[in-house]
Structures are given as structure tokens and as C-alpha cells.
Amino acid sequence: MNQAGRVCAGAGHNCAFSRAGSSCMENIRLFADLPADAKRELLACSRHSTHESGSIIVHEGDPIESIIVVRSGRIKTYRTTPGGKEYVLDVLHDGQALWYGMFLKDHIYHYSVECLTRVQLCRIHRADFETMLANHPSVALGLIRMVCTELDHAEEKTMMLGIRNPRRRLAEYLLLRDHSCVGPEINMRLEDIANSVGLRPETVSRHVAQFVREGLVKRVGRGKLLVLNRDGLAEVAHHED
Template identity: 40%
Template sequence: MENTDKSMAHGCGNCKSGILCTTAIPLFNALPGDVQKKLTEHSVQTTFERGSTLFRAGEEVDSVLIIRKGRIKLCKYDVDGNEYILDIINDGDAVWENLFLEEPVFPYDAICLSDVHLCEIKKTEFIQLLAYHPSIAMNLISLLSRRLQDSNEKALLLSIHDPKIRLAGFLLDRDIRCVGPEIKLKLEDIAASIGLRPETVSRNLSNFEKAHLIKRLGKGKIIVTDRSGLKKIYETK
């Protein structure tokens, strides 16, 4: 990761207070409490400012990165510098998928959309954990299956030609996955996520708001007020 963090410390401050961040991580929450505690005691806590780059495509993967708090976009760029957002992850998510490849590298860039608090668990300690707790392997398979399903759904979404239907599907997905009641994304980030022009997204958001399907609060905040209405639009695909 790039050296853009504001602070770094061994052990998670939350975990030292008795609140284990691993309990919110599907990869680790099935482990016994004492194992989770030991794992977090050996973690490294880092804090990154909004706009920081956590890592870039091609950099080596040597640890599991747990998002304790914050939002991160995973993105790629084409030869012309156009950004394509692959996913937006937040509290409780983890980055680890390429850890076990022969030459593990990140396939995308990771940019902080807010201040981000991470817990980092080194690859060597994670492998030791797998050796003593094979049940984690089942969690890995389950999570990878879910990621594959999400990727297939994203591919389906991007295959839809009607921008209104594509945007409706995206908002439905983000409404489920976001932390809290609000979808917090700039217009440009929504456009880059679903391959549309910002003005196209803006026009359709305005139409959705007029139809009382969503409410825009300003500063990139959107509340879905009528999920069934958006679902009806999406199901016309």
C-alpha cells in the first residue's frame, strides 16, 4: 500500500476496547472469540484520509485488509484514462481474494471515498489461521461464490441498454449494500460504476425524484423512497 496513511499502530483500538471488528467480517465471525481476539492482537491498524490511494493495480498482495470504517472504490482505467468502478466496499468488507495466487497482485486501484480505518492481517498469520481452523476454508468458498454471483449480476446490469433500467438496478443494489439509510456517491462515481455519462445519470435521477422513487439530499447523498417502484422499472429489462 502507498504510504499515505495518517497513523499506524499494532492492534486495533476498537478491539482493545473489547469490540472485535472481526465479528462483523463474514470471513472471521464464525471463529471462537479467543481466536478472533488473538488474530486482532496481531493486526496492524492504519488510517487513510479521504482521496488517498490504498494501493494500485500490480502491487503485491501480502495481507488481508479489513475495512473497520469507511468507503473505498475499486477501479480500473483504460488507455485514455477513463475510470471504470468495479465495486464500492464499506464497513465490514475485506480485500483478500488474490492472496493465494502464485504471484498475488492487486488487479485494480483502491481509492478512499471517505476517511478509512483498516485492520491489516499479514498473509503468514492468515495462513497459520487456516491451518488450525479449516472451517475458515468453507467461509472462503462461500464468500468467493458470493463475489462470483455479484460479478455475474454486475455483468448483467451492464448489458442492459436502457440507462433508466440500468440505473434503477444499480440503486437497488447499492441501497441494500450501503451502510445507513443513504447512498453516498458522487454523480461521477455512479456514472463510472455503470458505464453511463454523468449527464445521463443526472437526468434519470431527476426523473426518479419527480416520480418520488428517490430523494436527493445534496453532497452526493441519495435515499431510495420507493424500492418497489424502482424494482418495477428494473424488472422490465
């Protein structure tokens, strides 16, 4: 089920990120450093929607017409091979956004997007974002810096996938997820972790159980892991044979 509605400036009390004296824009990395008037422009033309767990909000090949911001919940981006095997590209959570490729000539999604939980989204149409950039040209430099940061993260993940030893690869992935997740826990099913690192679910389960026995991580609920010893995981990821 999808519930959507127009959001106007001053309606921040409806937003999951609203706090006294601030709007949701303060908690979205893509918008956090924008001038106050630019944030008001975007807030006035944004649209909020709610999607249930399992909903597909983007299909591969769809045109990229809007910035999609996760206000609350978790979504995954993934591709499916002709044989039906799924590869998880990333898991996004509160405050993260899908927007890369929006300004390319071939601005289509090269992946699908599914809700892992009940999700609240904020969408800002490409034309409205372009208008804001035209009104605030200095903002473009900040976006370039953000793209560079995301490219660094993509390079780290590519290097992680190149690690042949499954124990080391999983340790490196858990370090990357622990660094990027909201809150202290990694909130992912073992199956999604397996699809993210290119390993079988039983392989991931076995090594996670070993990490638990070694005191490196702790299971804190269904699909939730807490990293207890980052230095220990780093030792596994970077120094084990």
C-alpha cells in the same frame, strides 16, 4: 497522511467497531463466523492505519500481501484505461474487505484502490491468515461459501452492465447498492455511480432527477441518495421496455 500501529488482543477499545463485550471482528463479514480463538489470533496480529480522502492505498500491479478491511469510511476499486478513462469496479464501506486473489499464484492487484473519505483500515498479513487457517481448518468451508456469495454478486453486476437501457441499468444498480450499503443511504457521488455503470455523469444526473420526481429516491445530502420505493425501482429495472 498514514498512521499505523500494532494492535494486540484486548486492545479492541481502539477499534471503530468495538462494542461493550465484543471486538471489531464481530462486525466484519469475513471474520464474523470465526471461532472466538481464531478471532483473537487475527486481532493480535492486525495493524490499523488511517488514510485521508483521495489517498491511493493500492496501485494496480502491487502484490496482495494482506487482507485489507475497511473499519470506517469508503474506498473504491477502479481501473484506468490507457486513454485515461476510469472505470469504478466497486465501492466498499465499513466491514467489507479486499482479499480475493491473495491465495492465487499470481497474487497481484489488477486494480487500484482510492479512499473516497477519511478511512480507517485494518490489515492482516497473508502469512498470519494462513496460520489461522492451518489452526482452524473448518474455517475454510465458510470462506468458500463467502466466495460463492461474492461470485453471485459479481454475476448480478455483470448482468446489470448488460442492460442497454440507461434508465433500467441505473435502477438496477441503485437496487444493488441499496442492498449492500451500510445504513439507509447510498453514499456515492454521481460521478462514481456513472463510472460504475458505464454511463455519462449527465445521463446519471438526468435519470436520478427523474427518479426523484417519481418518488423512487430522495436526495438527502451531497453525494447521498435514499431509496424510497424499492418495488418501484424494481419495476423500472425489470419490466420497463
